[in-house]
Amino acid sequence: MDQIKVFSPGTIANVSCGFDVLGLALETPGDVMVVKKIDAPLVQIIHLDAYNLPTDPEQNVAGKAALAIIDDLKLDYGFEITIDKGIHPGSGIGSSSASASGVVFAINQLLDTPLSEAQQMHYAMIGEYVASGSYHADNVAPALIGGIVLIRGYGPLDYLKIPVPNELWATVITPKIPIRTFDARRVLKSKVLLTDAIQQCGNLAGFIAGLYTANFGLISRSLVDVLIEPQRAVLIPEFYALKQAALEAGALGSGISGSGPSVFALCQGESKAIAVKTALNEVYQDLGIPYEINVSKINNQGVKILE
Amino acid sequence: MDQIKVFSPGTIANVSCGFDVLGLALETPGDVMVVKKIDAPLVQIIHLDAYNLPTDPEQNVAGKAALAIIDDLKLDYGFEITIDKGIHPGSGIGSSSASASGVVFAINQLLDTPLSEAQQMHYAMIGEYVASGSYHADNVAPALIGGIVLIRGYGPLDYLKIPVPNELWATVITPKIPIRTFDARRVLKSKVLLTDAIQQCGNLAGFIAGLYTANFGLISRSLVDVLIEPQRAVLIPEFYALKQAALEAGALGSGISGSGPSVFALCQGESKAIAVKTALNEVYQDLGIPYEINVSKINNQGVKILE
CATH class of the missing domain: 3.30.70.890 (GHMP kinase, C-terminal domain)
Structure with missing residues (x-):
């Protein structure tokens, strides 16, 4: 597999009583991303949306997460990441987390899933850091694994998916x-x-x-x-x-x-x-x-x- | 039934992470109490233990709870309450709550259970107030109903028994x-x-x-x-x-x-x-x-x- 298209959902962090420890994933809106292997170990960002987000991979949440994976796994190839943001940036529903989580999930699929769930969260947090300036999992965790997620603490990251009533x-x-x-x-x-x-x-x-x-x-x-x-x-x-x-x-x-x-x-x-x-x-x-x-x-x- | 003997357990409130909102009940230690109907609508306290606790019903946690029930239910009879404290007073394992909860439970049994669980907690809190100076349910709730109890909030009292793993x-x-x-x-x-x-x-x-x-x-x-x-x-x-x-x-x-x-x-x-x-x-x-x-x-x- 050289290319994958994913949907990465928006999320609600905090959920009133759970400041900094709870987040949940939405069905809509979300970002649609296509990640394609390229020969050189670098990252190219293409934004299909009109939000004027940075395309320098170091300044882009998806780009930064992808670069971290390339570095850590010493990959000799890289990724072209095409992002169509369905989530308005800065809107409080996990726009940056969606892009960061989506790219990490997609790359993990392209690599035949060498990354554990916790490792995927680690890289998604690295990406999200570019936008928020802090390492937080209350958006990236539900974006990656869905549901309502409790982040008990950090160091090491301790998270748990809480059952969601069907209704x-x-x-x-x-x-x-x-x-x-x-x-x-x-x-x-x-x-x-x-x-x-x-x-x-x-x-x-x-x-x-x-x-x-x-x-x-x-x-x-x-x-x-x-x-x-x-x-x-x-x-x-x-x-x-x-x-x-x-x-x-x-x-x-x-x-x-x-x-x-x-x-x-x-x-x-x-x-x-x-x-x-x-x-x-x-x-x-x-x-x-x-x-x-x-x-x-x-x-x-x-x-x-x-x- | 004119007389009943009950065991009322000690409790651990707070349980580290649950300050003021969690309490759990112990098998031991606890107070043993005998409550007996008497003809006049008053309360007599007998302490079998040597802790020198007040026997004036107004100053005694069990006495105060019993008086509140007599008043509210306009009973034309009262209770002799004999208390053998197994819980050292002031020890932090719910000594006053045990006595207050035990007497409320016992009186409810003698009256053929007219009081709901929440009403029993209300009267037990009235008793416990005599010792602690505040209305708290994190000891009386587990003493009354056992297990680990979450007190979500007050006004009205909102509590929930959380399942306890068997081990x-x-x-x-x-x-x-x-x-x-x-x-x-x-x-x-x-x-x-x-x-x-x-x-x-x-x-x-x-x-x-x-x-x-x-x-x-x-x-x-x-x-x-x-x-x-x-x-x-x-x-x-x-x-x-x-x-x-x-x-x-x-x-x-x-x-x-x-x-x-x-x-x-x-x-x-x-x-x-x-x-x-x-x-x-x-x-x-x-x-x-x-x-x-x-x-x-x-x-x-x-x-x-x-x-």
Whole structure:
């Protein structure tokens, strides 16, 4: 096999109660990537989209990840990577992770899968670092393996796929305004109240237990973020109106996707997720801000081969 | 039925990564209580133990809980409560919760069980308040219903019994020195680092997932407390020596039980738990501090009827 085409999904990191430790994969949107072996041990990046992302492989998330693999595995050949981004960069649904994870998955396939799952995450994190400036797995892990993934800790990376109830859907509105992860991190205070940390712990534990038992009531009560959302909400136009509209339309919970500006809602069943889309649309339709809304089942597979 | 005898178990609250949100019940030690109907709507307390605890019902955890039930249910009779404490008061293994939970369970049985589980917890918390000065369920919930209980939040009380792997055992050393919950709370800083809160969240989520999947490796890696233990360890003589001895003897993890001074270790299997007992004993045997060590399977039942 000299060429492979993959779909790499967008992801929701944090998921309200799981700041920096939880992420989940979406069915849509995602990036479509074609990776082709080339004779020289270098990387060529072609972007089919109009986002004007860097094509210097060292500055490109997919390029950087590919270069790291070529280096470590001492390959005597390289890759041409054609990227058609379906995920708006800087939108808070794992745009950079999707490209980084997609290329690592694709190269691993082209090499007859020498890389373990954990090694693939390692290289995807190296790629994502180019965009976010930190090594985080809460987007790359769900992008690679799908589902809802808990990142217990780093050093070494300790992650676990949590079971996803079959009826769990997500609705995500993506305002097309830029928020850089770097800026979203900068607004966060370095200290939090112990009482808030305890509440967050209780909610995260409740969410995990709710997923294991498909207890939607518990999932709903647990989808609360007392630590981060109050600090970041100001970065997102009409955040609280979106959240309220989602909850009134029957969402289990709603919060900031990653570091924003996307706002997600989790729902029990497709029809609720569609009703939430309608409600979110009503909040944004007259604001004059470009946006898109995606409705998606939780993607339990992660990156998938198209051709 | 005019009289009932119950055993009410000691409990480990916090369980390292679950400060204020987790508690588990022990098979031993525990309190033995006899509750007998009497004609007048009042409460009489008899202590068979030598701990010199208050016998004024308003000042006694069991008495206060019983009075609250008599008041709310407008009973025209009362209870004589005979308590033989097997749990050293102020030892950090839920002494007050055991007495409060035991009496509430016993009275509910004498009344032909009119109280729901949540109502029983309500009254047990009212009793425990007398000793701790705060309404907490992380000891009373496991004492009442057994197992490992997550307290997601309060208002209203939201709790959930988490499955306990069959092989999970606890070893608990109780130095017989007093630490009042009030003092143990006072040493805690009101703010914590966000990075520490995230680590605690990851560990708690990992512990919950480990319990659902009986993954002892994950349980072990998750039994880490970065928030509270570093602040409270100073209150317990040789805490770090105890912890190190437990881990070297094969414990999954070790930490402060409740607000101390008891120190617990969780183990996979009885023989490991006994080996940990030996190791803890070696640390304490020449210190000149009175202590006891209990080895116990996790108690999945809670309060139980003896006669």
